[in-house]
Amino acid sequence: MSGSRKSGSGDTLVDVVVVGAGFAGLSAAERLVSTGRSVVVLEGRDRVGGRSLSGEVAGVKVDLGATWVARRHTAIRDLASRVGCTTTDQFAQGRNVLWMAGRRRTYSGTIPKVSPATLVDMARMQTAVNKLVATIDVNAPWETPGAGRLDAISFGEWLDRKNALPNTRALMTIVSKVQWGCTPGDVSLLHVLRYIRAAGGLNHMLDVEGGANQDRFVETTQEIAKRVAERLGERVRLETPVRRITQDDEGVTVHTDSGRLRAGYAIVTAAPAHRAAIAFDPALPEQAEGLTRTWRMGVLSKAFVAYEKPFWRADGCSGEAVTDTGTVFITFDVSPGPGGPGVLMAFCDPRVFDGFDPETRRDLVVQQLVDLYGPQARIPIDYLDHCWGSEPFAPGGPHPAAGPHTTVSYGKALTEPHGRVHWAGTETAGEWAGTMNGAVLTGQRTAERVLTLLSQDVQEGASR
Numbered sequence: 001m002s003g004s005r006k007s008g009s010g011d012t013l014v015d016v017v018v019v020g021a022g023f024a025g026l027s028a029a030e031r032l033v034s035t036g037r038s039v040v041v042l043e044g045r046d047r048v049g050g051r052s053l054s055g056e057v058a059g060v061k062v063d064l065g066a067t068w069v070a071r072r073h074t075a076i077r078d079l080a081s082r083v084g085c086t087t088t089d090q091f092a093q094g095r096n097v098l099w100m101a102g103r104r105r106t107y108s109g110t111i112p113k114v115s116p117a118t119l120v121d122m123a124r125m126q127t128a129v130n131k132l133v134a135t136i137d138v139n140a141p142w143e144t145p146g147a148g149r150l151d152a153i154s155f156g157e158w159l160d161r162k163n164a165l166p167n168t169r170a171l172m173t174i175v176s177k178v179q180w181g182c183t184p185g186d187v188s189l190l191h192v193l194r195y196i197r198a199a200g201g202l203n204h205m206l207d208v209e210g211g212a213n214q215d216r217f218v219e220t221t222q223e224i225a226k227r228v229a230e231r232l233g234e235r236v237r238l239e240t241p242v243r244r245i246t247q248d249d250e251g252v253t254v255h256t257d258s259g260r261l262r263a264g265y266a267i268v269t270a271a272p273a274h275r276a277a278i279a280f281d282p283a284l285p286e287q288a289e290g291l292t293r294t295w296r297m298g299v300l301s302k303a304f305v306a307y308e309k310p311f312w313r314a315d316g317c318s319g320e321a322v323t324d325t326g327t328v329f330i331t332f333d334v335s336p337g338p339g340g341p342g343v344l345m346a347f348c349d350p351r352v353f354d355g356f357d358p359e360t361r362r363d364l365v366v367q368q369l370v371d372l373y374g375p376q377a378r379i380p381i382d383y384l385d386h387c388w389g390s391e392p393f394a395p396g397g398p399h400p401a402a403g404p405h406t407t408v409s410y411g412k413a414l415t416e417p418h419g420r421v422h423w424a425g426t427e428t429a430g431e432w433a434g435t436m437n438g439a440v441l442t443g444q445r446t447a448e449r450v451l452t453l454l455s456q457d458v459q460e461g462a463s464r
């Protein structure tokens with residue numbers, strides 16, 4: 001039962017319309033429904049989960065989108081355990097592979113085996129980043145002291161100004177590609193610092209043990225979303241893109257291709273760039289409109305290559321590799337266990353991946369795995385990839401690649417309600433922005449705010 005009703009003109013009547021069935025939208029709906037409110041969740045795609053998507057390679061379930069969860073990500077962990085999903089450690093035993101400037105080396109721990117000069121330089125840059133990160137106002141980065149200065153340059157320009165050595169720069173480029181789906185020159189320094197602060201610091205953001213990459217979900221992350229959506233039942237409507245939201249003093253009207261819904265409030269969880277696909281009447285104010293124009297999504301692609309066994313483990317390798325050459329720039333071992341199949345997950349650079357046909361993409365990835373792990377990598381038993389920049393609806397991810405000036409100019413509009421339209425979604429989070437955990441928290445918080453407003457509306461109506 002959705003609890004929705006029909007108006008005389010055929011519009012569906014509910015308390016709240018939620019736009020988007022990712023973790024933010026589903027969490028908002030779950031909270032609203034738990035208080036007895038009527039809700040409809042409208043999702044443009046033919047699936048729930050948003051930037052979480054399951055795939056299968058050699059019979060093993062894998063995460064084509066969001067994967068890891070930190071111990072401190074308690075909101076998504078709670079949600080997962082409520083629907084019976086469990087975690088497993090990210091495998092990290094053995095030596096990691098580093099392929100830099102055409103040379104293969106192996107190392108243990110988080111710090112790659114590089115020259116002493118590079119190690120000193122990396123430590124210097126890490127200290128410089130940490131010093132700036134400590135100044136960031138995570139809830140309102142645009143109000144950080146010196147925000148204008150930090151937002152005026154790209155991360156790449158800052159690395160230049162700091163005279164980062166080539167290897168340090170190469171490693172920072174890899175971090176930028178995997179975190180923001182772009183090169184350091186494309187993203188504002190303030191945006192980078194905000195995300196590092198929100199992620200609990202640079203070490204927490206990058207580490208496996210004790211960090212953001214500590215655990216994976218056995219059932220996959222999309223399975224969590226599917227189970228939450230199952231509980232919401234017919235309240236969730238797929239393949240229903242929201243085209244237009246109009247509003248007046250009494251409520252909002254949400255327009256889709258298949259009809260209209262009338263509600264007290266709308267909670268929109270689309271990423272900032274995707275808000276642009278919705279026509280708002282009254283129109284968004286300049287700052288909110290600027291946000292949708294300038295916070296374009298970064299892009300990232302992932303490939304999974306399956307083998308009979310995780311053969312790299314027998315060679316003493318963890319399956320974790322970092323490389324500055326070619327299409328693949330990071331790999332991880334996501335095998336279900338030691339017995340096989342062995343599965344390597346590879347992050348791929350969309351610029352030298354997405355445009356190729358599937359067979360070429362596979363060849364590019366497999367060849368690089370041969371370079372990293374030896375000739376046994378030449379004979380996979382299965383392969384799967386996903387290009388987030390080529391998604392037909394709401395493309396891009398993992399995060400916006402917000403360029404210089406865009407946080408100070410438009411960041412405030414991330415969360416500022418537009419009348420009866422309220423915003424949620426991981427980009428609107430303070431702490432844990434960019435993660436599934438952040439998405440869940442924003443959904444729950446925005447639902448709370450809207451619940452308060454719905455109660456106030458009732459009180460005001462009664463006193464009139």
Ligand SMILES: Cc1cc2nc3c(=O)[nH]c(=O)nc-3n(C[C@H](O)[C@H](O)[C@H](O)COP(=O)(O)OP(=O)(O)OC[C@H]3O[C@@H](n4cnc5c(N)ncnc54)[C@H](O)[C@@H]3O)c2cc1C
Nearest residue numbers: 020022023024044050051066067068242397398425426436
């Ligand atoms: C490759 C990749 C790797 C990642 N790795 C991790 C990780 O390891 N750990 C982690 O915590 N996070 C990771 N993330 C980020 C994580 O996926 C997101 O932070 C989180 O899923 C965002 O949830 P959300 O609900 O805020 O937004 P989304 O998941 O983007 O959901 C928004 C939904 O709104 C829908 N929508 C948009 N516009 C409309 C419209 N007009 N009408 C109807 N529906 C609309 C979209 O289709 C989408 O389903 C990764 C993401 C990617 C892409």
